[in-house]
Amino acid sequence: MNTDMVLDALEQALHDRGMPKHVIHHSDRGVQYLSIRYTNRLEAANLRASVGTTGDSYDNALAETVNGLYKTEVIEYLKADWQGLADVQLATLNWVDWFNKKRVHSALGYVSPFEFEAMYYDKINPLGQVA
Secondary structure (H helix, E strand, O other): OOHHHHHHHHHHHHHHHHOOOOOEEOOOOOHHHOOHHHHHHHHHHHEEEEEEEOOHHHHHHHHHHHHHHHHHHHHHHHHHOOHHHHHHHHHHHHHHHHHHHHHHHHHHHEOOHHHHHHHHHHHOOOHHHHO
């Protein structure tokens, strides 16, 4: 990973979420997340950075679980089919899209995280609905 890659991912997330406000961005202590350019972009987007402390398993538990799923389901399972970096990037993009927008979750009433979040915001913001 490098700063450019994580900046691209941040931009994608910001635009997918409609430039959200009052968000805490969590990452590990990787140098790509601590770079001046990345920190400046977080500040410009009004995101508060949260970097876990070494050995703080509670802070990283969700992120590490998702990383583990990604490594197992994408990296290990599909690695024989890749010809280069572009193939890894496309596989990653497809997996993240599936994980957030298509994967149904029993704890969410068998809807995707994307649908569940949309339903939540529809409930708290009824003014956005057509009468």
